Amino acid sequence: MKKSIMLGALAVAGLTAASASASTLDDVKARGKLNCGVSSGLTGFSQPDANGVWEGFDVAVCRAVAAAVLGDSTAVEFVPLTTQVRFTALASGEIDILARNTTWTFSRDTDLKLDFIGVNYYDGQGFMVPKSLGVTSAKDLDGATVCIQTGTTTELNLADFFRANNISYEPIPIETNAEAQQQYLAGACDVYTTDASGLAATRATFEAPGDHVILPEIISKEPLGPVVRHGDNEWGDIAMWTLNALIAAEELGVTSANVEELAAAATTNPEINRLLGTEGDLGAMIGLDAQWAVRAIAAGGNYGELFEKNIGVNTPIGLARGLNAQWTEGGLIYAPPFR
Amino acid sequence: MTTLTDTPKQGFRLSQLIYDTRYRSITIQVIATVLIVAALWWLARNTVANLTALGKDFTLEFLGNRSGYDINQRLIAYDSNATHGRAALVGILNTLLVAGLGCVLATILGVIFGVLRLSKNWIVSRLAAVYVEGFRNVPLLLWIIAIFAVMTESTPSPKDFRGENPVASMALADNVAITNRGAYIPEPLFANGLGDVEIKPGGIFADLYFNVSIDLIVILLTLVASLLVVKLVNTRAADIQNATGVRPTTWWVNLLIIVAPIAALLWGLGFYLGKPELSGFNFAGGTHLRNSLLALWLALSLYTGAFIAEIVRGGINAVSKGQTEAAFALGLRPNRTMRLVILPQALRVIIPPLISQFLNLTKNSSLAIAIGYMDVRSTLGGITVNQTGRELEGILLVGLFYLLLSLAISTGMNWFNDRVKLKER
Amino acid sequence: MSDNAQTVRYVRESMIPPSEPPLKEQGAVKWMRENLFSGWKNTLLSLVSIYVLVKLLFALVPWFWNSVWTAGSLNECRETLAVLEGLTTHGGACFAVISDRWLQLLFGFYPAESYWRPILVFILMFVALAPILFSARLPKQLLWFSILFPFLGTWLLWGGSFWVPILVILGFVVGAVGFKIGGRFAGAFGAVALGIAGAALWWMIAMPSINGALHKAVALSRIDGTKAELLETLVTNPAQIDEIEAEQAAVQEKINELTAEKDVLVVEMLAAREAGSEPSSDQKSAFNAIMDELMVERRHYTALGFTAFKLQQAISDANGLLANIEALPQWEADLPNAIVTAAEMEAALPDGLHNLVSVNQVPAGTSPEAVDALRAYLDADTAVLNLHANIETAYERLGILGLAPVTSRDFGGFMLAMIIGVAGIVLSLPLGVLLALARQANLPIVKGFAVAFIEIIRGVPLIVWLFTASLLLNYFLPPRTSFDLVLRVVIMVTLFAAAYIAEVIRGGLAALPKGQFEAADSLGLDYWKSMRLIVLPQALKISIPGIVNTFIGLFKDTTLVGIIGLLDPLNLSNSIRAAAEWNGVYWELFVFIGLLFFVSCFSMGRYSLWLEKKLQRGHR
Structure with missing residues (x-):
């Protein structure tokens, strides 16, 4: 008991930020804020605007979770994290959920004691080269100098790809996208490799985007998804089904514009009714109220809306849906049934 | 003896531990030791508890696993199939390389600009002051990034060397290519070389394997032998001088002794320079000094050089003006005065702070990651820690390496300082 | 001589004017x-x-x-350069990014309505420093303000109830009283022991309870008013937000119009350039006028967005507080039961499992029932902890009487660099003095520890220490505690700076003539008195230039905290570049950051030089 009292005293003195407790949901509710780990700057996925308000595709997932749990999409405390400290921050309880374009891999899910709750963006590592180089395939890159934004899986994928194809290369590891961009544009490297979404975002800001091509090869699978701590399944379920609710909403045609109307009374589609809480009581099964999904969808829109608003073809980043289209349209985005 | 007689008869009392100056120091030290050991034990206990709570353990086994990533600049054989331990070793050597090069260049720059700042030439001294203040007052990280970017922006890329009318051309009779990927310089090669000898330790040092070129060993041995002979010749000359008062001319003998065997050896080994040539995307052949190395080297040297310049200026100013005047009175010219009178005396003041600048430079080389130079912080403390999730072990090892390196440098430099110190009588 | 003068017939009375x-x-x-x-x-x-x-x-x-200062994005910068000067990006700087984001680079995400707080702290810092830096010209009484400043500054920056800094200061008073009493009854050891114990007890036990009680009292006294206020916020703010959004839409309309107008103009002017002629000055001035107007509208839009954001935040806070008010009675009712349950569970635990904090720690061979019991106990204990924390936090939020609290996550930019630098130096001074004295002491073991500490800290790069702070400190602390990252960094930077300050002060001690030590001894002063009254005042005074230089070094090194994720100016520049409109801006941000660092470090360096000269003169 002494321990508790001392920790309580420290908490009052403002020293402890968090104690990773058994129930993240209770913590979040008591705190009234969701602590969300994001990248300190990744175009389209998370970036602060001039007022210091965070925006982006990853940010939107956190806002949806906050809306579902707390009923307020602005009740989120965004914690910018580097690649190196992100998992430690999650393990220590500094953040409740990590939405920082993190690749779902076996060892992270098991050895690092993380739980991936789904995939919000299917990415893959790609290559960008100047058109003038006349390269049409990554296999033509024998002896090329490759600018690589150091992450965690990019170096490994690159090494594996070149080794598998038995061609040589010279890596130039770069810490930030801004520097990699500068090096690539100055011609210090022939190729720039990072996640394809990042390549598209980068190319969009060039003075002459048309002078550069993104090669057809995608050399890795990078399923990016939000992560929670291993062991708190209740919280994991909430995060996972909030993401699924956004995906299902798009499939069912529920948007931020019509969600209120659809949730007002039961519709003819029973799945919509279950999702929006007008039929059954799915919310109670994950420890929330019946309106949770309505709030999550109303916060920023369904999956498709979020995509179009943050990274879609009409934004400066201009990403096509591709793999991230609904399964009904040939993509991989697929929510398990709400039943 | 006196203390024995002074001791009161009733013997030792506990309060003496506090009030008696003879015992008090022991009491304080015991208390301090207990407190510090307790603190360390507390930290260790917390660590163990936290590690088990997270289901982790403390082990260095990860150093033996396959690393899976490539490193561009490697002084020893390495590829992505090698171990994390090997990657750490590559990083260590890279750190040592840039730190060593940096210390040399920083000293040169520091001495030059320190002297220039004292120059009577107005514009030169002003420019030196701008250099010193500019570099000292802006964070090193910013300089590293800026210099790296300037180097890539201001040099041609390899594709500019291509084509009918290339925009850029190679320097020094087509021997050196300066590109924004670094400088390509000729490398020494041997047509009938003797090959390499492989050194392969076993056990936990299995990662320490490396190849040594026999050619290099033979050349070094020859050089050492020649120098020994030269020393012999000089001793004999001194003996003759002592005996007869006339010193025989030895310089051409010495020159011959040094040059002839090496030349013969190089000819025998079939020495030639391998020139860099355009092929594919890049230059092939020659030695590639990467931009990251050059930029880091330059940035560290310029930054530390600015501090050293101030130290040199302070050292020169510390030499009293009378010394200069005395030297002038003897008829020495200004630059000889500087070289023979001022600098040797200033050196006494300069060396101790210089040591700490060398230490700073070495530690600052850990910023290499900002421009992708793969030093030990980027390999072991960066990618390896990221891949394996072994942050406790990785960071401790990196810290330990820097600590040992710093201690080694300061020990070595202090020894040097003791040797050159003015022996006061 | 004299007769010789008389022989001279003609003496020139005035000098020849010197020729040019x-x-x-x-x-x-x-x-x-x-x-x-x-x-x-x-x-x-x-x-x-x-x-x-x-x-x-x-x-x-x-x-x-050729730099461009009014533009909304990098592409507009390029456009402006192209139409006005006929240049590419490399021809001119795009400082528009600075005019858009300079406040962010200075203050990070600190709430804009509270910018006056860091500014006031910055000004007060000079007032506090003045009696130390320019000791000769100012009254001694000002030193009291210097001593109070760290507490005042911390409170201004982080906010919170006004009594918190007072309570913290009272801890020192308690410590001093303990020191006096202990000194009277148990000599120097008793004094130190009682002083530290008194202060520690105050800070650990008394202060939190008093603080909690005060917050609770204030909270309870105004709970109905608060509730009404919050409910009103929930009603009025959404309406206001709607209004603002309508206004924003109108402004957006205007922006769209202007952009369209500008685009037409750009096409015309580019066509003119294409044809080889300079666009007319009318066109240029029209373009400039449109850009200026566009910027005004955009600023207006951003400002509206900010107001809306603040109103939204108020709603979100109100919701949280109302939920807290609702939950409080339940929490308070649950707490005693939870404590009893947890205590019973702990008592019922089998031997050997009592001090564990995780089920991973159980020794091999423990029965599954025992593991389950431990798990249940741990959950119960955590529940108690959380209840405690929930209640305390709720009352603190409801009963706050003072400045709005700001979390250190919102600190960034130059403010963060300043805070880390200043806090590091101020906190490291006492530690550095102790280390320097320990290194000089006649006690081999104490000296050994001091040397080991100093050498270990100085032998390892700061960046490794920062990684230790961000990745490893959580391992070293008791399980289930974690500090806020800024605080962890400040702790690490303090330890780091202490080693350097210790060396500076050791230099100061060594520079004192031996006679001073001997004179103090001959007066019969004991060690601490001679240090406090004779040695340290002089040694510290000569050490000031060295301390300022250490500060400059530390201030520059704060750029490294970006590598562990804090938003220092350099890392913030990466965040700014992540915004789609500024992606690709490179040199401009570096130039601005470098210039700010240069100005501050250069002026500090000049001051330290001036002081060095003054001190040298004082010594002769």
């Missing part, structure tokens, strides 16, 4: 001959220098001269 020196020996010519072209070597050096200078200026000046 030859042209070579006067004015600029002479200066140049002496300072630039004396001798061929000097001439060569001068010419080389001038060449370098001219080259540099030619490379840099146009870039600055």
Whole structure:
């Protein structure tokens, strides 16, 4: 008991930020804020605007979770994290959920004691080269100098790809996208490799985007998804089904514009009714109220809306849906049934 | 003896531990030791508890696993199939390389600009002051990034060397290519070389394997032998001088002794320079000094050089003006005065702070990651820690390496300082 | 002599006016001959220098001269350069990014309505420093303000109830009283022990309870008013937000119109350029006018967005507080039961499982029931902890009487660099003095520890220590505690700076003449008195330039905290570049950051030089 009292005293003195407790949901509710780990700057996925308000595709997932749990999409405390400290921050309880374009891999899910709750963006590592180089395939890159934004899986994928194809290369590891961009544009490297979404975002800001091509090869699978701590399944379920609710909403045609109307009374589609809480009581099964999904969808829109608003073809980043289209349209985005 | 007689008869009392100056120091030290050991034990206990709570353990086994990533600049054989331990070793050597090069260049720059700042030439001294203040007052990280970017922006890329009318051309009779990927310089090669000898330790040092070129060993041995002979010749000359008062001319003998065997050896080994040539995307052949190395080297040297310049200026100013005047009175010219009178005396003041600048430079080389130079912080403390999730072990090892390196440098430099110190009588 | 003078018939009564020196020996010519072209070597050096200078200026000046300050994005910068000057991006700087984001670079995400707080702290810092830095000219009483400043500054920056800094200061008073009492009854050891114990007890036990009680009292006294206020916020704010959004839509409309107008103009002007003629000055001024108007509208839009954001935040806070008010009675009712349950569970635990914090720690061979019991106990214990924390936090939020609290996550930019630098130096001074004294002491073991600490800290790069703070400190702390990252960094930076300060002060101690120590001894002063009254005041005074230099170094090194994720100016520049409109901006941000660092470090360096000279004179 002494321990508790001392920790309580420290908490009052403002020293402890968090104690990773058994129930993240209770913590979040008591705190009234969701602590969300994001990248300190990744175009389209998370970036602060001039007022210091965070925006982006990853940010939107956190806002949806906050809306579902707390009923307020602005009740989120965004914690910018580097690649190196992100998992430690999650393990220590500094953040409740990590939405920082993190690749779902076996060892992270098991050895690092993380739980991936789904995939919000299917990415893959790609290559960008100047058109003038006349390269049409990554296999033509024998002896090329490759600018690589150091992450965690990019170096490994690159090494594996070149080794598998038995061609040589010279890596130039770069810490930030801004520097990699500068090096690539100055011609210090022939190729720039990072996640394809990042390549598209980068190319969009060039003075002459048309002078550069993104090669057809995608050399890795990078399923990016939000992560929670291993062991708190209740919280994991909430995060996972909030993401699924956004995906299902798009499939069912529920948007931020019509969600209120659809949730007002039961519709003819029973799945919509279950999702929006007008039929059954799915919310109670994950420890929330019946309106949770309505709030999550109303916060920023369904999956498709979020995509179009943050990274879609009409934004400066201009990403096509591709793999991230609904399964009904040939993509991989697929929510398990709400039943 | 006196203390024995002074001791009161009733013997030792506990309060003496506090009030008696003879015992008090022991009491304080015991208390301090207990407190510090307790603190360390507390930290260790917390660590163990936290590690088990997270289901982790403390082990260095990860150093033996396959690393899976490539490193561009490697002084020893390495590829992505090698171990994390090997990657750490590559990083260590890279750190040592840039730190060593940096210390040399920083000293040169520091001495030059320190002297220039004292120059009577107005514009030169002003420019030196701008250099010193500019570099000292802006964070090193910013300089590293800026210099790296300037180097890539201001040099041609390899594709500019291509084509009918290339925009850029190679320097020094087509021997050196300066590109924004670094400088390509000729490398020494041997047509009938003797090959390499492989050194392969076993056990936990299995990662320490490396190849040594026999050619290099033979050349070094020859050089050492020649120098020994030269020393012999000089001793004999001194003996003759002592005996007869006339010193025989030895310089051409010495020159011959040094040059002839090496030349013969190089000819025998079939020495030639391998020139860099355009092929594919890049230059092939020659030695590639990467931009990251050059930029880091330059940035560290310029930054530390600015501090050293101030130290040199302070050292020169510390030499009293009378010394200069005395030297002038003897008829020495200004630059000889500087070289023979001022600098040797200033050196006494300069060396101790210089040591700490060398230490700073070495530690600052850990910023290499900002421009992708793969030093030990980027390999072991960066990618390896990221891949394996072994942050406790990785960071401790990196810290330990820097600590040992710093201690080694300061020990070595202090020894040097003791040797050159003015022996006061 | 005298008779000789009489023989002179004619003595000139006035001097011949000095003739003009030859042209070579006067004015600029002479200066140049002496300072630039004396001798061929000097001439060569001068010419080389001038060449370098001219080259540099030619490379840099146009870039600055053609810079664009009014634009909403990098692409608009490019457009402006293209139509006005016919240049590409490399021809001119895009400082529009600075005019858009300079406040962020200075303050990070600190709430804009509270900018006055860090600014006030910054000004007060100089007031607090003045009696130390310019000791001769100011009254001694000002030193009291210097002592109070750290508490005042911390409170201003982080906010919170006004009594918190007072309670913290009271801890020192309690410590001092303990020191006095202990000194009377148990000598020096008793004094130190009682002083530390008193202060620690105050801070750990008394202060939190008093603080909690005060917050609770305030919270309860105004709970109904608060509730009404919050409910009103929930009603009024959404309406206001709707209004603002309508206004924003209107502004957006205007922006769209202006953009369209601008685009037409750009096409015209580019066509003119294409045809080889400069666009007319009318066109140029029209373009500039549109851009200016556009910027005004955009600023208006951003400001509206900010107001809406604040109103939204108020709603979100109100919701949280109302939920807290609702939950409080339940929490308070649950707490005693939870404590009892947890205690019972702990008592019922099998031997050997009592001090564990995780089920991972159980020794092999423990029965599954025992593991389950431990798990249940741990959950219960955590529940107690959380209840405690929930209640305390709720009352703290409801009963706050003072400044709105700001979390350190919102700190960034130069403010963060300043805070880390200043806090590091201020906190490290006492530690550094102790370390320096320990290193000088006649106690081999204590000296050994001091040397080991100093050498270990100085032998390892700061970046490794920062990684330790961000990745490893959580391992070293008791399980289930974690500090806020800024605090962890400040702790680490303090330890780091202490080692350097210790060396500076050791230099100061060594520079004191031995006679001072001997004089103190001969007066019969004990060690601490001689240090406090004779040695340290003098040693610290000569150490000030060294301390300022250490501060400059530390201030520059704060750029490294970006590597562990804090938003220092450099890392913030990466965040800014992540915004789609500024992606691709490179040099402009670096130039701005470098310039700010240069100005502050350079002026501090000048001060330290001035002080050094003054001290040298004082010593002679």
